[in-house]
Amino acid sequence: MCGIIGYRGDKDSKRIVIEGLKSLEYRGYDSWGIATVLNDRVAVFKKVGKIGGFSADQLKMEAGRIAIGHTRWATHGNVTEANAHPHVSCDGKIAVVHNGIIENYQELKAELKDHKFVSQTDTEIIPHLIEGYVREGYGFVEATKRALSRLEGRFAVVAVMAGYDGLIGARRGSPLVLGLGGGEREYFIASDIPAFLNHTRNVVFLEDNELVVLNKDYRIMNIKTGEDIKREPQHIDWDAAQAEKGDYPHFMIKEVLEQRDTVSRAIKQSDGEIMEVAKMLNDSFGSFFVACGTAGKVALAGTYLFSRIANKHVNFSVSSEFPNYTHFLTDKTLMIVVSQSGETADTLEAMDAARAKGVKIVGVVNVMGSTITRQADRFLLVKAGPEKCVASTKATTGQLAIVTLLAYACAGRLEEGRELLEDASAKINAILTEEYVANIRALAEKIKGWESMYIIGRGLNYPMALEAAIKVQEVSYIHAEGFAGGELKHGPIALISNGTPCIVLVANDETKPDILSNAVEVKARGGFIIGVAPKNNEVFDFWIPVPDVGNASPIVNIIPVQILAYHLAVLRGCNPDMPRNLAKSVTVK
Numbered sequence: 264m265c266g267i268i269g270y271r272g273d274k275d276s277k278r279i280v281i282e283g284l285k286s287l288e289y290r291g292y293d294s295w296g297i298a299t300v301l302n303d304r305v306a307v308f309k310k311v312g313k314i315g316g317f318s319a320d321q322l323k324m325e326a327g328r329i330a331i332g333h334t335r336w337a338t339h340g341n342v343t344e345a346n347a348h349p350h351v352s353c354d355g356k357i358a359v360v361h362n363g364i365i366e367n368y369q370e371l372k373a374e375l376k377d378h379k380f381v382s383q384t385d386t387e388i389i390p391h392l393i394e395g396y397v398r399e400g401y402g403f404v405e406a407t408k409r410a411l412s413r414l415e416g417r418f419a420v421v422a423v424m425a426g427y428d429g430l431i432g433a434r435r436g437s438p439l440v441l442g443l444g445g446g447e448r449e450y451f452i453a454s455d456i457p458a459f460l461n462h463t464r465n466v467v468f469l470e471d472n473e474l475v476v477l478n479k480d481y482r483i484m485n486i487k488t489g490e491d492i493k494r495e496p497q498h499i500d501w502d503a504a505q506a507e508k509g510d511y512p513h514f515m516i517k518e519v520l521e522q523r524d525t526v527s528r529a530i531k532q533s534d535g536e537i538m539e540v541a542k543m544l545n546d547s548f549g550s551f552f553v554a555c556g557t558a559g560k561v562a563l564a565g566t567y568l569f570s571r572i573a574n575k576h577v578n579f580s581v582s583s584e585f586p587n588y589t590h591f592l593t594d595k596t597l598m599i600v601v602s603q604s605g606e607t608a609d610t611l612e613a614m615d616a617a618r619a620k621g622v623k624i625v626g627v628v629n630v631m632g633s634t635i636t637r638q639a640d641r642f643l644l645v646k647a648g649p650e651k652c653v654a655s656t657k658a659t660t661g662q663l664a665i666v667t668l669l670a671y672a673c674a675g676r677l678e679e680g681r682e683l684l685e686d687a688s689a690k691i692n693a694i695l696t697e698e699y700v701a702n703i704r705a706l707a708e709k710i711k712g713w714e715s716m717y718i719i720g721r722g723l724n725y726p727m728a729l730e731a732a733i734k735v736q737e738v739s740y741i742h743a744e745g746f747a748g749g750e751l752k753h754g755p756i757a758l759i760s761n762g763t764p765c766i767v768l769v770a771n772d773e774t775k776p777d778i779l780s781n782a783v784e785v786k787a788r789g790g791f792i793i794g795v796a797p798k799n800n801e802v803f804d805f806w807i808p809v810p811d812v813g814n815a816s817p818i819v820n821i822i823p824v825q826i827l828a829y830h831l832a833v834l835r836g837c838n839p840d841m842p843r844n845l846a847k848s849v850t851v852k
């Protein structure tokens with residue numbers, strides 16, 4: 264959580280940081296702040312709330328060549344200006360922005376008796392620790408290195424000091440990427456590439472326990488040993504426009520509609536690569552799909568797809584629970600982690616637990632260069648482009664496409680899988696018309712006043728019922744719950760009253776008669792039945808047509824629910840891009 268950016272160069276540093284923060288705001292948005300570096304002091308400005316329409320021209324602070332900024336998702340301490348970053352040392356000359364959690368901050372604070380702390384954050388310990396070492400006579404780089412090597416927990420940190428013509432960045436467990444600018448000795452450093460995508464696509468990813476000094480040159484070193492590390496820049500082929508809203512009112516609807524081609528992009532994996540992962544899966548025993556939240560629903564769908572298409576049993580665990588299964592792991596186990604960001608702390612921890620048992624790991628990830636892409640033994644890129652809305656949409660269907668293709672590859676039917684998914688992609692493209700979206704908006708108008716709704720599915724569409732519930736909950740704040748159709752009669756059906764909306768996800772497969780019977784049961788109790796199905800049925804009070812695409816039904820069935828969730832959010836006055844209490848990359852446990 265939290266977004267960090269730093270800039271050093273000849274351009275307007277304040278403007279670059281403010282613009283960068285706007286593009287990082289999806290990572291956290293309860294407060295923000297900026298520090299500019301002058302010769303004798305560091306100037307700091309902080310504000311509670313979203314950065315929104317705030318422009319650099321409104322900032323009446325002096326600025327030089329260097330500035331850092333932060334957008335916060337609170338962990339330690341309330342949402343106040345004092346707790347917003349950057350945090351500064353007693354003399355106001357050192358400023359730090361941080362993403363992560365410093366686990367030993369209380370012990371360190373107790374040591375720093377002669378320092379004055381003004382916030383409740385764990386972060387504030389960092390500028391004071393650095394200041395302590397500077398007081399002892401160490402230079403800024405050495406002082407920062409010493410301070411950081413005392414920290415326990417996860418961090419991405421950028422530090423600056425008055426009079427020092429450079430930035431220091433470091434990471435352990437939280438992402439940090441360096442951008443090499445066009446101008447001479449121009450550098451960007453940020454939590455994520457879109458923060459500087461308008462300026463450069465030449466990047467260097469920092470690894471855990473690395474520190475980078477950005478001044479005349481960039482120098483990467485190991486935080487503990489100080490040993491120099493050489494790393495060549497990579498060129499990222501993301502298009503800056505992909506990370507902009509363009510004419511759309513929100514990223515969410517832009518990204519939903521981008522699903523016109525995300526499935527066909529996702530399956531553009533080389534046969535060789537897919538077959539190698541398929542071989543790893545076929546050679547494995549007792550393997551696990553592991554992921555969180557929406558990616559977790561894709562992972563759960565993976566178990567159904569593998570069982571159905573490849574006749575192979577794969578286990579599933581949400582990442583945070585995975586460490587409880589480690590006694591089942593052997594060196595024959597394969598772990599498939601699914602993640603949009605590639606930075607989710609729970610998933611990274613699950614990977615650590617698996618690696619300790621000799622388990623091989625395959626990642627299905629959207630963000631190139633993310634920690635999962637670097638730590639997994641192999642990875643398949645989802646290729647959905649930057650996903651900015653907190654609610655995952657296009658990355659989800661891209662992940663589903665890859666997992667479906669893998670199942671076909673394991674069954675030795677790769678070409679059949681490709682054809683199925685190409686066909687699904689073309690059909691998605693055809694249905695995503697203005698009229699289709701307007702029809703779903705009309706439905707949202709009808710049900711927007713309800714405080715609860717239910718979603719049911721069976722087989723491949725049970726995980727999608729769970730995912731549909733997440734989409735509705737996170738953006739519209741309606742209490743939504745997903746169930747396996749067969750489970751309703753075991754309890755939840757008691758919640759149905761006259762008019763309660765119930766979305767029924769139907770696939771044209773063997774589950775169809777039973778899920779329609781479940782819909783009839785709900786209707787008999789007064790439920791308002793919204794059918795997402797290839798064919799209309801008399802039980803539906805409202806029908807949302809979807810193409811009949813066989814085993815790709817989870818992909819096409821979730822899209823209309825994403826559109827519904829979006830319109831419910833907008834009609835209820837919620838900002839779908841930045842739901843309350845949430846952040847895009849969940850980099851804390």
Ligand code: AGP
Nearest residue numbers: 556557558602603604607654655
């Ligand atoms: C998606 O709509 C959610 N905001 C969330 O559940 C997300 O899927 C989860 O945090 C996992 O993130 P990841 O895909 O980046 O690992």
